Amino acid sequence: MNTAVPRPRTVAAKSSAAPRTQLSPEAWIDAATAVLVDRGIDHVRVDVLAGGLGVTRGSFYWHFRDREDLLRRVLAAWRERATEQLTARLAQAHDDPREQLADASTLPFRGRAATRAARIELAIRAWARRDAMAREAVDAADAARIGYHERLFAALGFAAGEAHARAFALYGYEVAESLLHRQGSAEQRAARRRFVLALLQQPLARC
Amino acid sequence: MNTAVPRPRTVAAKSSAAPRTQLSPEAWIDAATAVLVDRGIDHVRVDVLAGGLGVTRGSFYWHFRDREDLLRRVLAAWRERATEQLTARLAQAHDDPREQLADASTLPFRGRAATRAARIELAIRAWARRDAMAREAVDAADAARIGYHERLFAALGFAAGEAHARAFALYGYEVAESLLHRQGSAEQRAARRRFVLALLQQPLARC
Numbered sequence: 001m002n003t004a005v006p007r008p009r010t011v012a013a014k015s016s017a018a019p020r021t022q023l024s025p026e027a028w029i030d031a032a033t034a035v036l037v038d039r040g041i042d043h044v045r046v047d048v049l050a051g052g053l054g055v056t057r058g059s060f061y062w063h064f065r066d067r068e069d070l071l072r073r074v075l076a077a078w079r080e081r082a083t084e085q086l087t088a089r090l091a092q093a094h095d096d097p098r099e100q101l102a103d104a105s106t107l108p109f110r111g112r113a114a115t116r117a118a119r120i121e122l123a124i125r126a127w128a129r130r131d132a133m134a135r136e137a138v139d140a141a142d143a144a145r146i147g148y149h150e151r152l153f154a155a156l157g158f159a160a161g162e163a164h165a166r167a168f169a170l171y172g173y174e175v176a177e178s179l180l181h182r183q184g185s186a187e188q189r190a191a192r193r194r195f196v197l198a199l200l201q202q203p204l205a206r207c
Numbered sequence: 208m209n210t211a212v213p214r215p216r217t218v219a220a221k222s223s224a225a226p227r228t229q230l231s232p233e234a235w236i237d238a239a240t241a242v243l244v245d246r247g248i249d250h251v252r253v254d255v256l257a258g259g260l261g262v263t264r265g266s267f268y269w270h271f272r273d274r275e276d277l278l279r280r281v282l283a284a285w286r287e288r289a290t291e292q293l294t295a296r297l298a299q300a301h302d303d304p305r306e307q308l309a310d311a312s313t314l315p316f317r318g319r320a321a322t323r324a325a326r327i328e329l330a331i332r333a334w335a336r337r338d339a340m341a342r343e344a345v346d347a348a349d350a351a352r353i354g355y356h357e358r359l360f361a362a363l364g365f366a367a368g369e370a371h372a373r374a375f376a377l378y379g380y381e382v383a384e385s386l387l388h389r390q391g392s393a394e395q396r397a398a399r400r401r402f403v404l405a406l407l408q409q410p411l412a413r414c
Contacts (some may be wrong), residue, residue, distance in 0.1 A: 038337070040247045119336055125386065126333035129326055130245070142387050164395055165402035172383025173376060179332065180349050180379065184371065192372035195411065199376075202412045204405060 023055060025063040025073070032074050037119050041127040041134075044071070068133075075137040078124060082117060083141045087148045097152040098201065104149065105170065105197045108177035109189070118178040146171050156201065166200050230262060232270040236284050239277055244326050248334040248341075251278070275340075282344040285331060289324055290348045294355045304359040305408065311356065312377065312404045315384035316396070325385040353378050363408065373407050 031053055035044050046067055050057045064070045086107075094100050108114055128134040149167035158166060173196045177189070184192070238260055242251050253274055257264045271277045293314075301307050315321055335341040356374035365373060380403045384396070391399070 040249060040333070042247060042249070122333055122336060126247070126329055129329060139389050142390050146387075146390055161395075161398055162402065164391065165399035168383075168387075168390065168395075168399045169376075169380060169403050169406070172380050172387065175386060176375075176379025176382045179382060180353075180375075182346050183349050183353055183375065188368075188371055188375075191368055192375045195369065195372035196376050199406060199411055204402065205409045 023053060023059065023063075026077075027053065028060065028063060028070060029074055029077050032070055033078070033120060036074065036127065037123045040123070041071075041131070044074075046070075072133065075124070075134060078120060079137060079141055082121065083144050087145065090148075097155040101149070101152050101170065101201070102197060104152075105174065105193055108174055108181060109193070114178065115181075118181070122179070142171075153200075162204070170196065170200050230260060230266065230270075232280070233284075234260065235267065235270060235277060236280055239281050240285070240327060243281065243334065244330045247330070248278075248338070251281075253277075279340065282331070282341060285327060286344060286348055289328065290351050294352065297355075304362040308356070308359050308377065308408070309404060311359075312381065312400050315381055315388060316400070321385065322388075325388070329386070349378075360407075369411070377403065377407050 028049060031049050032044050035048060035052070044067075046057050046060050050060060060070075064073070090100055090103050093103060108118070124134060125138055128138040146164075146167050149171050150163045153163035153166045153170075154160065177193070181189070235256060238256050239251050242255060242259070251274075253264050253267050257267060267277075271280070297307055297310050300310060315325070331341060332345055335345040353371075353374050356378050357370045360370035360373045361367065384400070388396070
């Protein structure tokens with residue numbers, strides 16, 4: 001497996017080169033993410049990935065300085081897909097903050113995409129318990145998502161402190177729903193989503 | 208390491224026996240839980256644990272049929288400590304359901320004990336994504352805890368459907384808070400706990 005030989009740092013190899021060595025960085029990042037989810041971070045190793053992808057270890061170093069570099073880009077890709085693109089899409093779909101909140105509350109229910117996202121997220125959270133780089137990425141993602149919800153509640157007229165508490169509660173509900181999706185019937189899940197969404201938009205009674 | 212020799216199936220060995228071979232089953236369960244949290248389920252192996260505990264592999268089989276048997280008892284011990292004893296303690300501390308709900312909402316904030324419990328729980332949830340036995344244990348724990356909250360909301364007079372939604376929301380908040388405990392300042396954490404607790408006990412406005 002340790003047959004890394006110096007090769008030109010190019011992806012667009014000539015037709016004489018074996019096509020399987022022309023993997024994009026994204027292919028390595030996707031493979032690393034899949035191994036992370038299925039087997040945990042300790043199994044995300046260059047030799048394991050190269051074996052799974054059917055390429056030499058050497059071709060890894062065309063795109064990445066080392067394993068650490070790959071892991072950093074796994075986290076960056078997750079952040080991009082699961083936070084930045086996601087909140088941008090929610091924000092563009094509706095002008096009305098209430099509609100955006102309703103949309104956000106349905107995220108845990110979006111079938112296989114939601115299940116896959118939840119599996120990735122749980123694997124990254126487990127990794128983050130033991131690794132400072134992963135922990136920073138998770139903290140930044142959570143902060144960005146809570147911030148997005150917070151701006152929506154602020155747009156509805158809630159004061160800063162309350163907007164934060166409401167945002168945390170709704171985002172926390174989404175996290176919990178994606179973690180606890182096997183609890184209750186489909187009907188109960190739909191009902192509790194509507195309930196949480198409605199309750200979190202009503203004023204707090206002062207009594 | 209493979210020096211397993213037949214020995215009597217007894218824990219209370221005579222004084223002539225090496226004291227380090229007299230481990231209780233709980234010592235193995237605790238060691239397995241620690242390795243699960245620190246390194247993940249794949250590292251929970253009899254040889255790893257025996258090495259860490261400074262005993263032979265053979266002594267493992269005094270207490271456990273096999274690795275599967277150990278893992279089942281790791282889950283049983285977690286269930287006992289983190290669900291049964293916990294809810295019994297909450298229920299015994301106060302008669303008033305409101306006080307019990309308030310107590311439950313503070314669970315994620317109980318210092319090192321809460322941090323340790325959260326780490327164990329996250330490791331077990333990550334394992335449960337890949338293992339049916341762990342998944343059943345997690346589902347049973349979540350169902351029992353939601354059920355406990357549900358009985359408290361029912362005692363406050365909420366109808367069954369609403370008691371479930373409120374219970375899920377409060378338990379979900381606790382899960383989220385233990386997962387996202389680095390989000391916000393200490394003041395914000397205290398404020399959002401009070402807010403969620405108060406909001407979840409007020410009626411839903413029909414408008």
